[in-house]
Structure formats: C-alpha cells, structure tokens
C-alpha cells in the first residue's frame with residue numbers, strides 16, 4: 001500500500017458509521033479498521049431488548065467483518081488490539097509489535113462498563129453487557145436460572161429489567177437514587193416508569209446500594225447498604241460507562257472525562273480524531289446513537305479534506321421499555337429552568353422550560369409520547 005491509509009480504531013457504530021460516510025465521499029483512499037473484537041457490524045441498542053424476543057447473537061449481527069470489508073472496501077483487522085500511538089511519526093503499534101502508518105487516525109474506542117467496588121468473594125461474578133460477546137455470556141449465564149438482580153436503574157438497567165421480566169425472570173433493580181432514570185426524568189416521570197415496570201413484574205430497591213456479594217451454592221447472596229439481603233441467581237451491573245481514554249492519554253493526547261476534541265472532532269494533536277462513546281465534544285460526553293450519526297457525517301467530510309465542524313440538533317432518546325414507552329430529551333446540564341408536569345394514569349408530559357418559557361427539554365411517558373414530534377420541533381439544538 002503506497003498511499004498512507006485512513007486508520008479507524010474500533011468497529012462499533014462510531015467506527016462503521018465514519019467508514020460508511022467516508023466511502024460516500026472517497027472511494028479510493030485505503031481505509032484500515034482495527035478492532036479488538038470480532039469486527040462484525042451490529043446495532044448495540046438491540047442488546048437490551050433481545051432476550052424476550054429470543055434473539056441470538058447471530059440474529060443480532062447484521063454482517064460479519066468479511067462482508068463489511070467487501071461492502072465498504074476496507075481492510076479489517078479483527079481481534080487485533082492497538083497498543084500505542086505515536087502522533088509524531090503518525091504510526092500506531094499493535095500488540096503483536098506490527099507498526100501501521102496512518103494519514104489520518106480515527107479513535108472510535110467506545111467506553112468500558114463501570115464496575116462497582118463490591119465486597120465479597122463473588123464480586124467477579126457480576127456481569128455487564130456492553131457488546132455482542134457480553135450478550136452471549138449473559139444468555140449462557142441465564143440458562144436454567146430464574147432470578148436476576150440488576151445494579152443500576154438508569155436507561156440500560158431499566159431496559160434490561162423490562163426485557164428480563166418479559167422473558168419470564170424474576171427481576172430486582174437496585175439503585176442508590178430514589179427513582180429510576182434519576183438523571184433523565186423528573187421525580188413524577190420516574191415514579192410513573194417505576195409503577196409500570198412494577199406492574200410488569202420488576203421489584204425496585206431504591207435509595208440503597210449493593211455492598212457485599214457472596215456465592216452460597218447455586219445462588220448469590222447480595223447484602224445492601226440498608227441491611228437487606230437478597231438471594232439471586234445472577235447479578236447484572238448497569239451502573240454506567242467510562243470513556244476509553246487510556247490509549248490516547250498514553251500518546252500524550254489531552255483527555256478529560258472523554259478524549260477531548262474540538263467541534264471538528266480533532267484531538268489535541270494533528271490528524272487524529274475521536275467520536276462516539278470515547279469522545280468529549282466541547283465538554284459533552286453523549287453515549288448515544290444519534291450523536292454518533294451526526295459526528296460521523298461531519299468527520300467523514302473532514303477526513304475527505306473538507307473540514308466540517310459537527311452540529312448536534314436536538315436528539316431525543318427513546319427508552320426501550322415496552323411496559324412504559326418513553327422518550328426523553330434532557331436539558332443541557334446547568335441550564336436554568338423548571339419542570340412543569342401534566343400527569344394522569346395513562347402518561348406523563350414533563351416539560352423543562354427556561355426563564356422565558358422556552359422549551360429546553362422534555363420527558364414523555366406512556367400516552368405523553370404522542371406529542372414527541374411536535375415538541376421535538378420546538379427543542380433547541382444541543383450544539384449549533
């Protein structure tokens with residue numbers, strides 16, 4: 001390969017969306033995608049509502065690495081980990097010692113599940129699901145089991161709770177917050193979602209934390225800060241994600257919560273870019289699909305020599321809890337304003353309005369979701 005390639009590290013939604021958008025603009029520049037995993041393309045959001053519908057990992061996989069390589073004219077290196085990046089020589093080194101030069105480098109490294117500091121001999125048995133292989137491990141672990149306890153009542157915890165309950169498991173959810181989705185919903189919205197999930201068979205233990213986990217024969221014995229003891233077959237952690245920043249940091253690239261990038265998604269040195277769950281764009285880490293789509297389009301143009309800053313419109317997030325359809329567009333943190341809530345037994349419409357009455361965010365649940373499009377049109381852009 002005489003021409004230096006564009007190299008993408010990561011084969012998640014971020015890596016693949018950039019590759020696809022780039023190929024629309026440039027058919028000829030060589031592109032190498034390096035991935036620590038299988039390198040196939042799949043939609044990660046499906047993982048938290050696939051059990052009840054009996055979807056296997058192979059049914060979720062859209063296309064293998066080989067198929068994607070052919071379709072997008074890429075060289076894909078699956079099961080290959082990048083060890084170091086040298087921005088000065090524009091070269092990266094694989095764990096095998098092989099060196100790969102790049103013209104431009106894209107970091108689409110994703111994020112690691114946060115692991116709670118639990119005490120007890122069974123703390124390593126806690127599962128989390130952040131990729132297709134994790135989903136296979138969860139399915140294997142669920143064989144012959146009846147009870148599942150989920151740590152974390154955030155978006156992913158609630159989605160798994162609903163899915164596992166619908167698949168016939170007895171589900172408990174534990175969270176230190178006093179309501180589910182504490183960061184996305186006002187209290188009345190959280191209470192509505194909780195009631196709907198309880199009606200679907202989920203039991204909540206809120207305002208307390210998991211402390212200690214021990215294996216007793218076939219089951220796990222979990223002790224909460226409240227002193228309550230829960231016997232469960234399986235523990236699934238969904239307490240959040242931490243952007244993967246170590247590779248960048250070791251290369252001298254500036255990191256904060258995520259890998260710090262400009263509006264053009266450039267890191268603190270030339271010809272290296274980052275997007276997706278690993279990136280922090282002007283102070284925002286937005287680990288969702290829509291920001292990736294917008295970022296990837298802008299970045300593809302930048303890689304094709306037409307520098308294009310990313311613009312984020314309003315990007316409401318659909319919560320995949322069939323027991324309680326919900327859609328949220330949380331206000332930008334720190335924006336002054338107040339929630340006003342209309343609620344009945346069928347739904348919640350919570351609007352976050354600024355000082356002049358302008359709509360800055362919303363949380364719509366149940367029948368409230370009917371207004372999602374009308375209201376979305378009134379939301380301000382996240383980043384103009």
Ligand SMILES: Cc1cc2nc3c(=O)[nH]c(=O)nc-3n(C[C@H](O)[C@H](O)[C@H](O)COP(=O)(O)OP(=O)(O)OC[C@H]3O[C@@H](n4cnc5c(N)ncnc54)[C@H](O)[C@@H]3O)c2cc1C
Nearest residue numbers: 010011012013014036037045082109110276277287288289
């Ligand atoms: C269960 C679940 C449900 C979700 N549901 C929704 C939803 O409904 N709506 C929504 O908007 N968002 C949802 N999300 C979030 C969304 O899926 C993510 O924001 C998105 O998939 C992240 O994509 P990514 O490409 O940034 O990261 P990832 O998909 O994590 O990809 C990272 C890639 O980097 C590779 N990698 C990392 N380090 C190295 C290295 N050193 N060398 C080589 N390769 C490396 C990994 O192997 C992987 O291929 C959900 C997330 C989860 C976990």
